[in-house]
Amino acid sequence: MLQKSAVSGNHTLLDLHKLIQDAFEFDDDHLYAFYMDGKRFSRNCYNSPMDDVGPFVTEAAISKLGLYEKQKFLYLFDFGAEWKFTVTLLKVTDEENAPAAIVERKGDSPSQYSW
Known part of the structure; x- marks a missing residue:
């Protein structure tokens, strides 16, 4: 599945986490x-x-991370099942107050659980 999301510099990695969870229709329970x-x-x-050790996603504003276009990083969800997502920054804009949103989806979401 491919997902494109838009987040402003004021959003945090927590906002990006929520967008990924919504796009893949996962339960946010890990x-x-x-x-x-x-x-x-x-x-x-x-x-x-919910982890014991920081830094935490709530402390990480997108604009403060020093990201650049085409940069890739890893989002790992559920350390037991190890759902791995490669996140690629496609574009940086000046729209600081734009809402976080899923702007494109292609394909079906995988099933989070096998039962």
Whole structure:
């Protein structure tokens, strides 16, 4: 499945997490993290607010992350099942107050659970 989302610089990685969850129709019932260098379990990450160790996604405003166009990073959801998503920054705009939204979806969502 392919998803394109739009978030402003004022949004956080928590907002991006919620968009991914909505697009894939997942239950938001597991820990997750964004690995900014794309390497699973590296220290260059932002964790779920439910995790024991920060920094947390609520502290990570998109505009403060130093991201650049075409940059890729890893979103890992459910550390047991290890749902891995490659996030690619397609475009940076000046629309600071634009709402976070899914702007395009292609394909069917995978089933989160096998039962």
